Amino acid sequence: MDVPTFDDVRAAHERIGPYIHRTPVLTCTTLDRMSGARLFFKCENFQKVGAFKVRGATNAVYSLSAEEARHGVATHSSGNHAAALARAAGWRGIRCHVVMPENAPKAKQDAVRGYGGEIVYCHASLEAREKTLEQVVRDTGAAFVHPYNDPRVIAGQGTAALELLEEVGELDAVVTPIGGGGLVSGTSITCAAISKGTVVYAAEPKNADDAYRSFRAGRIIPVEDPDTIADGLRTSLGELTFRIVMKHVSEILTVTEAQIVSATRLIWERMKIVVEPSSAVPLAAILACPDMFRDRRVGVILTGGNVDLDRLPWQIPA
Protein backbone atom coordinates (compact mmCIF):
# COMPACT_ATOMS: atom_id res chain seq x y z
CA MET A 1 0.00 0.00 0.00
CA ASP A 2 1.23 3.49 -0.76
CA VAL A 3 1.59 6.23 1.79
CA PRO A 4 -0.95 8.93 0.91
CA THR A 5 0.34 12.38 -0.02
CA PHE A 6 -0.92 15.81 0.91
CA ASP A 7 -2.52 15.96 -2.55
CA ASP A 8 -4.60 13.00 -1.45
CA VAL A 9 -5.62 14.94 1.67
CA ARG A 10 -6.64 17.95 -0.46
CA ALA A 11 -8.58 15.69 -2.82
CA ALA A 12 -10.27 14.01 0.15
CA HIS A 13 -11.31 17.39 1.52
CA GLU A 14 -12.96 18.31 -1.77
CA ARG A 15 -14.63 14.91 -1.99
CA ILE A 16 -16.10 14.80 1.51
CA GLY A 17 -16.93 18.51 1.82
CA PRO A 18 -20.60 18.16 0.86
CA TYR A 19 -21.23 15.50 3.53
CA ILE A 20 -19.28 16.40 6.64
CA HIS A 21 -19.31 19.36 9.02
CA ARG A 22 -16.53 21.89 9.06
CA THR A 23 -16.32 21.64 12.86
CA PRO A 24 -15.58 24.66 15.05
CA VAL A 25 -12.32 25.31 16.88
CA LEU A 26 -12.85 26.23 20.55
CA THR A 27 -10.50 27.74 23.09
CA CYS A 28 -10.73 27.79 26.90
CA THR A 29 -9.13 30.35 29.20
CA THR A 30 -9.07 27.97 32.17
CA LEU A 31 -7.36 25.15 30.29
CA ASP A 32 -4.86 27.64 28.85
CA ARG A 33 -4.07 28.77 32.37
CA MET A 34 -3.77 25.21 33.66
CA SER A 35 -1.49 24.11 30.82
CA GLY A 36 0.49 27.31 30.37
CA ALA A 37 -0.06 26.85 26.63
CA ARG A 38 -2.47 28.36 24.11
CA LEU A 39 -4.74 25.47 23.14
CA PHE A 40 -6.92 25.23 20.02
CA PHE A 41 -9.45 22.40 20.19
CA LYS A 42 -10.75 21.06 16.87
CA CYS A 43 -14.18 19.75 17.86
CA GLU A 44 -14.73 16.53 15.94
CA ASN A 45 -17.14 15.50 18.71
CA PHE A 46 -19.52 17.82 16.80
CA GLN A 47 -18.79 15.95 13.55
CA LYS A 48 -21.44 13.84 11.78
CA VAL A 49 -21.76 10.46 13.57
CA GLY A 50 -20.06 12.17 16.54
CA ALA A 51 -16.49 11.40 15.47
CA PHE A 52 -13.70 12.28 13.01
CA LYS A 53 -13.95 8.72 11.64
CA VAL A 54 -16.59 9.86 9.17
CA ARG A 55 -13.90 11.81 7.30
CA GLY A 56 -11.87 8.75 6.36
CA ALA A 57 -14.89 6.53 5.81
CA THR A 58 -16.56 9.05 3.51
CA ASN A 59 -13.38 9.55 1.52
CA ALA A 60 -13.04 5.78 1.06
CA VAL A 61 -16.68 5.34 0.01
CA TYR A 62 -16.57 8.19 -2.52
CA SER A 63 -13.17 7.05 -3.86
CA LEU A 64 -14.75 3.87 -5.21
CA SER A 65 -15.59 3.65 -8.90
CA ALA A 66 -19.26 3.17 -9.75
CA GLU A 67 -18.53 -0.47 -10.53
CA GLU A 68 -16.74 -1.05 -7.22
CA ALA A 69 -19.40 0.82 -5.27
CA ARG A 70 -22.13 -1.36 -6.73
CA HIS A 71 -21.06 -4.19 -4.42
CA GLY A 72 -21.02 -2.08 -1.30
CA VAL A 73 -18.39 -1.80 1.42
CA ALA A 74 -17.43 -3.96 4.40
CA THR A 75 -15.44 -3.57 7.56
CA HIS A 76 -14.75 -5.06 10.96
CA SER A 77 -15.12 -2.63 13.81
CA SER A 78 -17.34 -2.22 16.79
CA GLY A 79 -16.54 1.45 17.21
CA ASN A 80 -17.01 4.78 15.49
CA HIS A 81 -15.54 3.58 12.18
CA ALA A 82 -18.38 1.08 11.73
CA ALA A 83 -21.04 3.74 12.27
CA ALA A 84 -19.14 6.17 10.06
CA LEU A 85 -18.81 3.71 7.20
CA ALA A 86 -22.52 2.85 7.43
CA ARG A 87 -23.34 6.56 7.36
CA ALA A 88 -21.11 7.21 4.32
CA ALA A 89 -22.44 4.19 2.46
CA GLY A 90 -25.95 5.45 3.13
CA TRP A 91 -25.09 8.81 1.57
CA ARG A 92 -23.86 7.05 -1.55
CA GLY A 93 -26.80 4.65 -1.52
CA ILE A 94 -24.73 1.47 -1.29
CA ARG A 95 -24.70 -1.43 1.18
CA CYS A 96 -22.41 -1.58 4.19
CA HIS A 97 -21.57 -4.88 5.92
CA VAL A 98 -20.11 -4.67 9.41
CA VAL A 99 -18.53 -7.69 11.07
CA MET A 100 -18.98 -7.44 14.84
CA PRO A 101 -18.47 -9.80 17.75
CA GLU A 102 -21.70 -11.19 19.17
CA ASN A 103 -20.96 -9.44 22.47
CA ALA A 104 -20.54 -5.93 21.01
CA PRO A 105 -22.40 -3.28 23.07
CA LYS A 106 -26.00 -2.84 21.98
CA ALA A 107 -25.56 0.93 21.55
CA LYS A 108 -22.84 0.33 18.94
CA GLN A 109 -25.02 -2.18 17.12
CA ASP A 110 -27.95 0.24 17.15
CA ALA A 111 -25.80 3.04 15.75
CA VAL A 112 -24.69 0.92 12.78
CA ARG A 113 -28.23 -0.26 12.09
CA GLY A 114 -29.59 3.26 12.56
CA TYR A 115 -27.42 4.42 9.66
CA GLY A 116 -28.57 1.47 7.53
CA GLY A 117 -25.55 -0.81 8.04
CA GLU A 118 -25.97 -4.60 8.07
CA ILE A 119 -24.33 -6.48 10.91
CA VAL A 120 -22.67 -9.85 10.43
CA TYR A 121 -21.91 -11.46 13.79
CA CYS A 122 -18.78 -13.46 14.57
CA HIS A 123 -17.13 -14.94 17.64
CA ALA A 124 -15.13 -12.54 19.76
CA SER A 125 -11.68 -13.47 18.46
CA LEU A 126 -9.34 -11.83 15.98
CA GLU A 127 -9.29 -14.99 13.89
CA ALA A 128 -13.08 -15.28 13.71
CA ARG A 129 -13.36 -11.61 12.82
CA GLU A 130 -10.92 -11.85 9.91
CA LYS A 131 -12.36 -15.12 8.60
CA THR A 132 -15.90 -13.72 8.72
CA LEU A 133 -14.84 -10.56 6.94
CA GLU A 134 -13.13 -12.56 4.18
CA GLN A 135 -16.29 -14.58 3.77
CA VAL A 136 -18.44 -11.45 3.51
CA VAL A 137 -16.12 -9.95 0.91
CA ARG A 138 -16.14 -13.20 -1.07
CA ASP A 139 -19.92 -13.50 -0.93
CA THR A 140 -20.84 -9.92 -1.76
CA GLY A 141 -17.87 -8.48 -3.64
CA ALA A 142 -17.88 -5.58 -1.15
CA ALA A 143 -14.81 -3.34 -0.92
CA PHE A 144 -13.05 -3.74 2.42
CA VAL A 145 -12.42 -0.42 4.18
CA HIS A 146 -9.99 -0.94 7.05
CA PRO A 147 -10.54 1.36 10.06
CA TYR A 148 -7.08 2.94 9.70
CA ASN A 149 -4.58 0.93 7.65
CA ASP A 150 -5.90 2.29 4.34
CA PRO A 151 -4.51 5.26 2.37
CA ARG A 152 -8.00 6.60 1.58
CA VAL A 153 -8.93 6.55 5.26
CA ILE A 154 -5.66 8.18 6.31
CA ALA A 155 -6.06 10.92 3.69
CA GLY A 156 -9.60 11.58 4.96
CA GLN A 157 -8.46 11.84 8.57
CA GLY A 158 -5.80 14.36 7.50
CA THR A 159 -8.53 16.84 6.57
CA ALA A 160 -9.23 17.71 10.23
CA ALA A 161 -5.72 19.15 10.67
CA LEU A 162 -6.07 20.93 7.32
CA GLU A 163 -9.17 22.77 8.55
CA LEU A 164 -7.55 23.46 11.92
CA LEU A 165 -4.47 25.05 10.36
CA GLU A 166 -6.58 27.01 7.87
CA GLU A 167 -8.59 28.43 10.76
CA VAL A 168 -5.99 29.28 13.40
CA GLY A 169 -2.79 29.66 11.36
CA GLU A 170 0.66 28.48 12.40
CA LEU A 171 0.86 26.11 15.35
CA ASP A 172 3.93 25.05 17.30
CA ALA A 173 2.50 21.60 17.90
CA VAL A 174 -0.48 19.36 17.26
CA VAL A 175 -1.44 16.51 19.58
CA THR A 176 -3.83 13.73 18.57
CA PRO A 177 -4.73 10.46 20.26
CA ILE A 178 -3.23 7.30 18.77
CA GLY A 179 -5.01 3.96 18.49
CA GLY A 180 -4.54 2.40 15.06
CA GLY A 181 -2.75 5.55 13.95
CA GLY A 182 -4.99 6.73 11.12
CA LEU A 183 -5.64 10.18 12.57
CA VAL A 184 -2.08 10.99 13.55
CA SER A 185 -0.85 9.70 10.18
CA GLY A 186 -3.18 11.98 8.24
CA THR A 187 -2.45 14.86 10.61
CA SER A 188 1.31 14.50 10.20
CA ILE A 189 1.07 14.35 6.41
CA THR A 190 -0.89 17.59 6.44
CA CYS A 191 1.49 19.33 8.85
CA ALA A 192 4.61 18.19 6.98
CA ALA A 193 3.16 19.71 3.80
CA ILE A 194 1.69 23.03 4.91
CA SER A 195 3.08 23.78 8.35
CA LYS A 196 6.62 22.43 8.60
CA GLY A 197 7.26 24.13 11.92
CA THR A 198 4.47 22.17 13.60
CA VAL A 199 5.68 19.28 15.73
CA VAL A 200 3.26 16.35 15.75
CA TYR A 201 2.77 14.36 18.96
CA ALA A 202 0.60 11.32 19.54
CA ALA A 203 -0.92 10.62 22.95
CA GLU A 204 -1.74 7.13 24.14
CA PRO A 205 -3.04 5.36 27.27
CA LYS A 206 -0.24 3.60 29.18
CA ASN A 207 -2.61 0.65 29.37
CA ALA A 208 -2.61 0.31 25.56
CA ASP A 209 0.88 1.58 24.75
CA ASP A 210 1.66 -0.45 21.66
CA ALA A 211 2.45 2.69 19.66
CA TYR A 212 4.88 3.86 22.32
CA ARG A 213 6.63 0.50 22.45
CA SER A 214 6.61 0.05 18.67
CA PHE A 215 8.02 3.55 18.17
CA ARG A 216 10.86 2.75 20.61
CA ALA A 217 11.55 -0.70 19.16
CA GLY A 218 11.34 0.32 15.52
CA ARG A 219 8.96 -2.55 14.77
CA ILE A 220 5.25 -3.17 15.34
CA ILE A 221 4.59 -4.66 18.78
CA PRO A 222 0.84 -5.28 18.94
CA VAL A 223 -1.01 -4.50 22.13
CA GLU A 224 -2.15 -7.47 24.20
CA ASP A 225 -5.19 -7.18 26.41
CA PRO A 226 -5.57 -3.39 26.37
CA ASP A 227 -7.46 -2.32 29.47
CA THR A 228 -8.27 1.36 29.04
CA ILE A 229 -11.35 3.52 29.36
CA ALA A 230 -10.29 5.17 26.10
CA ASP A 231 -12.15 2.57 24.06
CA GLY A 232 -11.22 4.12 20.73
CA LEU A 233 -7.53 3.54 21.41
CA ARG A 234 -7.43 -0.19 22.12
CA THR A 235 -6.28 -1.08 18.59
CA SER A 236 -2.67 -1.56 17.42
CA LEU A 237 -0.76 0.22 14.68
CA GLY A 238 -1.00 -1.17 11.15
CA GLU A 239 1.84 -1.62 8.70
CA LEU A 240 1.04 1.60 6.83
CA THR A 241 0.32 3.82 9.81
CA PHE A 242 3.46 2.52 11.56
CA ARG A 243 5.61 3.67 8.63
CA ILE A 244 4.05 7.14 8.67
CA VAL A 245 4.34 7.47 12.45
CA MET A 246 8.03 6.50 12.34
CA LYS A 247 8.66 9.12 9.68
CA HIS A 248 6.61 12.09 10.87
CA VAL A 249 5.67 11.83 14.55
CA SER A 250 8.10 13.36 17.05
CA GLU A 251 7.09 11.57 20.21
CA ILE A 252 4.46 9.29 21.69
CA LEU A 253 3.27 10.53 25.08
CA THR A 254 1.56 8.10 27.45
CA VAL A 255 -0.92 8.82 30.24
CA THR A 256 -2.57 6.90 33.06
CA GLU A 257 -6.23 6.02 33.33
CA ALA A 258 -6.65 8.52 36.18
CA GLN A 259 -5.15 11.27 34.00
CA ILE A 260 -7.55 10.38 31.17
CA VAL A 261 -10.62 10.47 33.41
CA SER A 262 -9.55 13.74 34.97
CA ALA A 263 -8.89 15.38 31.58
CA THR A 264 -12.24 14.16 30.26
CA ARG A 265 -14.03 15.72 33.19
CA LEU A 266 -12.10 18.97 32.82
CA ILE A 267 -13.24 19.28 29.21
CA TRP A 268 -16.88 18.64 30.16
CA GLU A 269 -16.76 20.99 33.13
CA ARG A 270 -14.75 23.84 31.67
CA MET A 271 -15.54 23.72 27.96
CA LYS A 272 -19.15 22.52 28.45
CA ILE A 273 -18.82 19.94 25.70
CA VAL A 274 -19.33 16.17 25.68
CA VAL A 275 -16.26 14.20 24.60
CA GLU A 276 -15.44 10.52 24.89
CA PRO A 277 -12.40 9.53 26.99
CA SER A 278 -10.23 8.86 23.90
CA SER A 279 -10.64 12.55 23.00
CA ALA A 280 -9.17 13.67 26.29
CA VAL A 281 -5.93 11.72 26.04
CA PRO A 282 -4.04 14.60 24.32
CA LEU A 283 -5.09 17.11 26.98
CA ALA A 284 -4.08 14.61 29.67
CA ALA A 285 -0.63 14.40 28.02
CA ILE A 286 -0.29 18.17 27.74
CA LEU A 287 -1.15 18.65 31.41
CA ALA A 288 1.31 15.89 32.35
CA CYS A 289 4.19 17.47 30.37
CA PRO A 290 3.87 21.21 31.03
CA ASP A 291 7.48 22.00 30.10
CA MET A 292 6.97 20.61 26.64
CA PHE A 293 4.08 22.90 25.76
CA ARG A 294 4.52 26.05 27.88
CA ASP A 295 3.89 29.24 25.90
CA ARG A 296 3.29 27.22 22.72
CA ARG A 297 0.34 27.41 20.34
CA VAL A 298 -0.94 23.84 20.41
CA GLY A 299 -3.68 22.23 18.31
CA VAL A 300 -5.65 19.39 19.90
CA ILE A 301 -8.01 17.20 17.94
CA LEU A 302 -11.02 16.21 20.06
CA THR A 303 -11.83 13.01 18.24
CA GLY A 304 -15.38 12.15 19.29
CA GLY A 305 -18.31 12.55 21.63
CA ASN A 306 -19.97 9.15 21.70
CA VAL A 307 -20.24 8.19 25.33
CA ASP A 308 -22.74 6.34 27.50
CA LEU A 309 -24.56 9.11 29.38
CA ASP A 310 -25.80 6.63 31.97
CA ARG A 311 -22.28 5.69 32.97
CA LEU A 312 -19.90 8.60 32.84
CA PRO A 313 -16.15 7.95 32.89
CA TRP A 314 -15.82 9.22 36.47
CA GLN A 315 -18.74 7.05 37.58
CA ILE A 316 -17.10 3.77 36.58
CA PRO A 317 -15.34 2.04 39.48
CA ALA A 318 -11.61 1.72 38.70
Added chain:
Amino acid sequence: MDVPTFDDVRAAHERIGPYIHRTPVLTCTTLDRMSGARLFFKCENFQKVGAFKVRGATNAVYSLSAEEARHGVATHSSGNHAAALARAAGWRGIRCHVVMPENAPKAKQDAVRGYGGEIVYCHASLEAREKTLEQVVRDTGAAFVHPYNDPRVIAGQGTAALELLEEVGELDAVVTPIGGGGLVSGTSITCAAISKGTVVYAAEPKNADDAYRSFRAGRIIPVEDPDTIADGLRTSLGELTFRIVMKHVSEILTVTEAQIVSATRLIWERMKIVVEPSSAVPLAAILACPDMFRDRRVGVILTGGNVDLDRLPWQIPA
Protein backbone atom coordinates in the same frame (compact mmCIF):
# COMPACT_ATOMS: atom_id res chain seq x y z
CA MET B 1 -37.93 51.94 37.32
CA ASP B 2 -37.91 52.58 33.60
CA VAL B 3 -38.26 49.91 30.97
CA PRO B 4 -34.95 49.76 29.10
CA THR B 5 -34.96 50.57 25.39
CA PHE B 6 -33.15 48.96 22.51
CA ASP B 7 -30.65 51.82 22.68
CA ASP B 8 -29.83 50.56 26.16
CA VAL B 9 -29.27 47.08 24.72
CA ARG B 10 -26.93 48.47 22.05
CA ALA B 11 -25.05 50.49 24.67
CA ALA B 12 -24.80 47.40 26.88
CA HIS B 13 -23.35 45.42 23.99
CA GLU B 14 -20.64 48.02 23.47
CA ARG B 15 -19.95 48.18 27.18
CA ILE B 16 -19.63 44.45 27.86
CA GLY B 17 -17.96 43.50 24.56
CA PRO B 18 -14.38 43.48 25.92
CA TYR B 19 -15.30 41.07 28.72
CA ILE B 20 -17.77 38.51 27.42
CA HIS B 21 -17.64 35.86 24.69
CA ARG B 22 -19.54 36.26 21.47
CA THR B 23 -20.90 32.73 21.80
CA PRO B 24 -21.41 30.47 18.78
CA VAL B 25 -24.77 29.50 17.28
CA LEU B 26 -25.10 25.75 16.70
CA THR B 27 -27.59 23.77 14.67
CA CYS B 28 -28.47 20.07 14.83
CA THR B 29 -29.93 17.98 12.01
CA THR B 30 -31.47 15.44 14.38
CA LEU B 31 -33.25 18.04 16.51
CA ASP B 32 -34.48 19.78 13.37
CA ARG B 33 -35.92 16.48 12.18
CA MET B 34 -37.51 15.76 15.55
CA SER B 35 -39.08 19.21 15.85
CA GLY B 36 -39.93 19.80 12.19
CA ALA B 37 -38.45 23.28 12.65
CA ARG B 38 -35.11 24.85 11.80
CA LEU B 39 -33.50 25.53 15.18
CA PHE B 40 -30.66 27.96 15.93
CA PHE B 41 -29.13 27.46 19.38
CA LYS B 42 -27.33 30.44 20.90
CA CYS B 43 -24.81 28.73 23.18
CA GLU B 44 -24.61 30.79 26.36
CA ASN B 45 -23.45 27.63 28.13
CA PHE B 46 -20.10 28.55 26.52
CA GLN B 47 -20.32 32.07 27.98
CA LYS B 48 -17.94 33.32 30.70
CA VAL B 49 -19.06 31.92 34.09
CA GLY B 50 -21.02 29.33 32.09
CA ALA B 51 -24.21 31.40 31.75
CA PHE B 52 -25.83 34.40 30.00
CA LYS B 53 -26.14 36.05 33.43
CA VAL B 54 -22.70 37.57 33.01
CA ARG B 55 -24.11 39.86 30.30
CA GLY B 56 -26.52 41.66 32.60
CA ALA B 57 -24.17 41.63 35.58
CA THR B 58 -21.30 43.09 33.57
CA ASN B 59 -23.52 45.78 32.11
CA ALA B 60 -24.69 46.76 35.59
CA VAL B 61 -21.16 46.85 37.01
CA TYR B 62 -19.78 48.98 34.17
CA SER B 63 -22.81 51.30 34.23
CA LEU B 64 -21.81 52.54 37.67
CA SER B 65 -20.04 55.87 37.99
CA ALA B 66 -16.54 55.78 39.45
CA GLU B 67 -17.95 57.13 42.70
CA GLU B 68 -20.71 54.51 42.88
CA ALA B 69 -18.33 51.72 41.92
CA ARG B 70 -15.95 52.64 44.72
CA HIS B 71 -18.37 51.07 47.23
CA GLY B 72 -18.74 47.83 45.31
CA VAL B 73 -21.88 45.88 44.41
CA ALA B 74 -24.17 43.56 46.32
CA THR B 75 -26.83 41.01 45.47
CA HIS B 76 -28.82 38.12 46.86
CA SER B 77 -28.68 35.01 44.72
CA SER B 78 -27.39 31.52 45.11
CA GLY B 79 -27.28 30.90 41.37
CA ASN B 80 -25.46 32.02 38.25
CA HIS B 81 -26.19 35.72 38.85
CA ALA B 82 -24.10 35.69 42.04
CA ALA B 83 -21.11 34.15 40.27
CA ALA B 84 -21.59 36.49 37.30
CA LEU B 85 -21.71 39.60 39.47
CA ALA B 86 -18.59 38.50 41.37
CA ARG B 87 -16.83 37.91 38.04
CA ALA B 88 -17.84 41.32 36.65
CA ALA B 89 -16.87 43.12 39.87
CA GLY B 90 -13.50 41.39 39.70
CA TRP B 91 -12.95 42.72 36.18
CA ARG B 92 -13.65 46.23 37.38
CA GLY B 93 -11.59 45.70 40.53
CA ILE B 94 -14.40 46.41 42.99
CA ARG B 95 -15.89 44.41 45.85
CA CYS B 96 -18.92 42.16 45.46
CA HIS B 97 -21.07 41.12 48.43
CA VAL B 98 -23.35 38.13 47.95
CA VAL B 99 -26.08 37.33 50.44
CA MET B 100 -26.69 33.56 50.49
CA PRO B 101 -28.61 31.21 52.74
CA GLU B 102 -26.40 29.15 55.04
CA ASN B 103 -27.56 25.98 53.29
CA ALA B 104 -26.62 27.06 49.74
CA PRO B 105 -24.81 24.30 47.79
CA LYS B 106 -21.06 24.32 48.37
CA ALA B 107 -20.35 24.40 44.62
CA LYS B 108 -22.25 27.70 44.31
CA GLN B 109 -20.40 29.18 47.28
CA ASP B 110 -17.07 28.06 45.79
CA ALA B 111 -17.93 29.65 42.44
CA VAL B 112 -18.65 33.02 44.04
CA ARG B 113 -15.47 32.87 46.15
CA GLY B 114 -13.45 31.66 43.18
CA TYR B 115 -14.31 34.88 41.37
CA GLY B 116 -13.42 36.94 44.41
CA GLY B 117 -16.94 37.54 45.75
CA GLU B 118 -17.55 37.85 49.49
CA ILE B 119 -20.37 35.79 50.94
CA VAL B 120 -22.65 37.08 53.69
CA TYR B 121 -24.72 34.28 55.15
CA CYS B 122 -28.34 34.59 56.18
CA HIS B 123 -31.14 32.28 57.28
CA ALA B 124 -32.98 30.53 54.48
CA SER B 125 -36.01 32.77 54.34
CA LEU B 126 -37.03 35.56 52.01
CA GLU B 127 -37.30 37.97 54.94
CA ALA B 128 -33.84 37.16 56.29
CA ARG B 129 -32.36 37.51 52.82
CA GLU B 130 -33.84 40.97 52.23
CA LYS B 131 -32.97 42.20 55.72
CA THR B 132 -29.39 40.99 55.39
CA LEU B 133 -29.03 42.61 52.01
CA GLU B 134 -30.33 45.94 53.33
CA GLN B 135 -27.83 45.73 56.15
CA VAL B 136 -24.96 45.04 53.74
CA VAL B 137 -25.95 47.97 51.55
CA ARG B 138 -26.23 50.23 54.57
CA ASP B 139 -22.86 49.12 55.97
CA THR B 140 -20.85 49.24 52.75
CA GLY B 141 -22.66 51.66 50.46
CA ALA B 142 -22.58 48.94 47.79
CA ALA B 143 -24.90 49.26 44.77
CA PHE B 144 -27.59 46.59 44.77
CA VAL B 145 -27.80 44.69 41.48
CA HIS B 146 -31.00 42.65 41.38
CA PRO B 147 -30.76 39.35 39.47
CA TYR B 148 -33.42 40.43 36.94
CA ASN B 149 -35.66 43.27 38.06
CA ASP B 150 -33.14 45.93 37.01
CA PRO B 151 -33.06 47.85 33.70
CA ARG B 152 -29.25 47.50 33.39
CA VAL B 153 -29.48 43.75 33.85
CA ILE B 154 -32.35 43.41 31.37
CA ALA B 155 -30.52 45.49 28.76
CA GLY B 156 -27.46 43.27 29.19
CA GLN B 157 -29.46 40.08 28.75
CA GLY B 158 -30.94 41.52 25.54
CA THR B 159 -27.50 41.37 23.91
CA ALA B 160 -27.69 37.59 23.43
CA ALA B 161 -30.66 37.95 21.06
CA LEU B 162 -28.90 40.84 19.33
CA GLU B 163 -25.91 38.63 18.50
CA LEU B 164 -28.20 35.76 17.51
CA LEU B 165 -30.17 37.89 15.03
CA GLU B 166 -26.98 39.47 13.67
CA GLU B 167 -25.59 36.02 13.00
CA VAL B 168 -28.52 34.08 11.54
CA GLY B 169 -30.77 36.82 10.18
CA GLU B 170 -34.56 36.87 10.35
CA LEU B 171 -36.22 34.39 12.69
CA ASP B 172 -39.89 33.47 12.88
CA ALA B 173 -39.68 32.93 16.62
CA VAL B 174 -37.33 33.01 19.59
CA VAL B 175 -37.88 30.87 22.68
CA THR B 176 -36.14 31.52 25.99
CA PRO B 177 -36.65 30.06 29.45
CA ILE B 178 -38.44 32.25 31.97
CA GLY B 179 -37.60 32.44 35.68
CA GLY B 180 -37.46 36.02 36.91
CA GLY B 181 -37.96 37.21 33.35
CA GLY B 182 -34.74 39.16 32.76
CA LEU B 183 -33.66 37.21 29.69
CA VAL B 184 -37.01 37.11 27.93
CA SER B 185 -37.50 40.82 28.68
CA GLY B 186 -34.19 41.78 27.10
CA THR B 187 -34.80 39.38 24.21
CA SER B 188 -38.23 40.80 23.47
CA ILE B 189 -36.95 44.41 23.54
CA THR B 190 -34.29 43.45 20.99
CA CYS B 191 -36.72 41.59 18.73
CA ALA B 192 -39.34 44.34 18.86
CA ALA B 193 -36.69 46.81 17.69
CA ILE B 194 -34.77 44.98 14.98
CA SER B 195 -36.87 41.97 13.98
CA LYS B 196 -40.53 42.84 14.26
CA GLY B 197 -41.65 39.60 12.59
CA THR B 198 -40.09 37.50 15.34
CA VAL B 199 -42.58 36.12 17.84
CA VAL B 200 -41.14 35.80 21.34
CA TYR B 201 -42.15 32.84 23.50
CA ALA B 202 -41.12 32.06 27.07
CA ALA B 203 -40.90 28.48 28.30
CA GLU B 204 -41.41 27.53 31.92
CA PRO B 205 -41.59 24.41 34.11
CA LYS B 206 -45.19 23.52 35.05
CA ASN B 207 -43.84 23.07 38.57
CA ALA B 208 -42.82 26.75 38.76
CA ASP B 209 -45.44 28.29 36.50
CA ASP B 210 -45.81 31.70 38.11
CA ALA B 211 -45.14 33.46 34.79
CA TYR B 212 -47.83 31.43 33.07
CA ARG B 213 -50.36 32.17 35.79
CA SER B 214 -49.36 35.83 36.09
CA PHE B 215 -49.60 36.26 32.31
CA ARG B 216 -53.13 34.80 32.34
CA ALA B 217 -54.26 36.77 35.39
CA GLY B 218 -52.73 40.07 34.34
CA ARG B 219 -51.09 40.49 37.74
CA ILE B 220 -48.03 39.02 39.43
CA ILE B 221 -48.79 35.74 41.17
CA PRO B 222 -45.56 34.65 42.86
CA VAL B 223 -44.58 31.01 42.77
CA GLU B 224 -44.91 29.07 46.02
CA ASP B 225 -42.69 26.12 46.71
CA PRO B 226 -41.33 25.63 43.19
CA ASP B 227 -40.20 22.02 42.80
CA THR B 228 -38.35 21.78 39.52
CA ILE B 229 -35.03 20.39 38.35
CA ALA B 230 -34.63 23.61 36.33
CA ASP B 231 -33.02 25.37 39.26
CA GLY B 232 -32.49 28.62 37.38
CA LEU B 233 -36.24 29.02 36.93
CA ARG B 234 -37.53 28.82 40.49
CA THR B 235 -37.79 32.60 40.86
CA SER B 236 -40.89 34.73 40.25
CA LEU B 237 -41.40 37.67 37.89
CA GLY B 238 -40.54 41.13 39.14
CA GLU B 239 -42.56 44.29 38.68
CA LEU B 240 -40.42 45.48 35.76
CA THR B 241 -40.04 42.18 33.95
CA PHE B 242 -43.77 41.50 34.36
CA ARG B 243 -44.60 44.74 32.53
CA ILE B 244 -42.25 43.89 29.65
CA VAL B 245 -43.51 40.31 29.40
CA MET B 246 -47.16 41.50 29.25
CA LYS B 247 -46.26 43.90 26.45
CA HIS B 248 -43.94 41.86 24.25
CA VAL B 249 -44.20 38.13 24.93
CA SER B 250 -46.77 36.20 22.87
CA GLU B 251 -47.22 33.12 25.00
CA ILE B 252 -45.82 31.27 27.99
CA LEU B 253 -45.39 27.56 27.27
CA THR B 254 -45.14 25.12 30.17
CA VAL B 255 -43.49 21.72 30.30
CA THR B 256 -43.29 18.82 32.71
CA GLU B 257 -40.22 17.67 34.63
CA ALA B 258 -40.01 14.55 32.46
CA GLN B 259 -40.02 16.70 29.31
CA ILE B 260 -37.23 18.87 30.74
CA VAL B 261 -35.03 15.91 31.63
CA SER B 262 -35.61 14.31 28.25
CA ALA B 263 -34.81 17.52 26.35
CA THR B 264 -31.66 18.04 28.45
CA ARG B 265 -30.45 14.57 27.59
CA LEU B 266 -31.25 15.06 23.90
CA ILE B 267 -29.07 18.17 23.79
CA TRP B 268 -26.18 16.38 25.50
CA GLU B 269 -26.52 13.29 23.31
CA ARG B 270 -27.19 14.87 19.96
CA MET B 271 -25.42 18.22 20.17
CA LYS B 272 -22.55 16.95 22.38
CA ILE B 273 -22.75 19.96 24.64
CA VAL B 274 -23.28 20.30 28.37
CA VAL B 275 -26.32 22.38 29.34
CA GLU B 276 -28.13 22.76 32.64
CA PRO B 277 -31.79 21.69 32.80
CA SER B 278 -33.07 25.30 32.69
CA SER B 279 -31.44 25.60 29.24
CA ALA B 280 -33.46 22.71 27.86
CA VAL B 281 -36.88 24.06 28.80
CA PRO B 282 -37.36 25.87 25.44
CA LEU B 283 -36.49 22.73 23.43
CA ALA B 284 -38.87 20.74 25.63
CA ALA B 285 -41.62 23.26 24.79
CA ILE B 286 -40.85 23.17 21.07
CA LEU B 287 -41.00 19.37 20.99
CA ALA B 288 -44.26 19.47 22.96
CA CYS B 289 -45.91 21.95 20.55
CA PRO B 290 -44.82 20.79 17.09
CA ASP B 291 -47.66 22.55 15.25
CA MET B 292 -46.57 25.89 16.62
CA PHE B 293 -43.05 25.68 15.22
CA ARG B 294 -43.22 23.41 12.16
CA ASP B 295 -41.21 24.75 9.19
CA ARG B 296 -40.30 27.88 11.18
CA ARG B 297 -36.86 29.33 11.76
CA VAL B 298 -36.64 29.34 15.55
CA GLY B 299 -33.94 30.80 17.80
CA VAL B 300 -33.33 29.11 21.15
CA ILE B 301 -31.18 30.61 23.86
CA LEU B 302 -29.29 27.91 25.75
CA THR B 303 -28.86 29.78 28.97
CA GLY B 304 -26.13 27.95 30.85
CA GLY B 305 -24.01 24.88 31.40
CA ASN B 306 -23.41 24.78 35.14
CA VAL B 307 -24.46 21.34 36.26
CA ASP B 308 -23.27 18.83 38.84
CA LEU B 309 -21.40 16.21 36.80
CA ASP B 310 -21.66 13.70 39.62
CA ARG B 311 -25.44 13.80 39.54
CA LEU B 312 -26.84 14.20 36.07
CA PRO B 313 -30.46 15.21 35.61
CA TRP B 314 -31.46 11.72 34.45
CA GLN B 315 -29.67 10.16 37.43
CA ILE B 316 -31.76 11.96 40.04
CA PRO B 317 -34.67 9.87 41.34
CA ALA B 318 -37.98 11.62 40.54
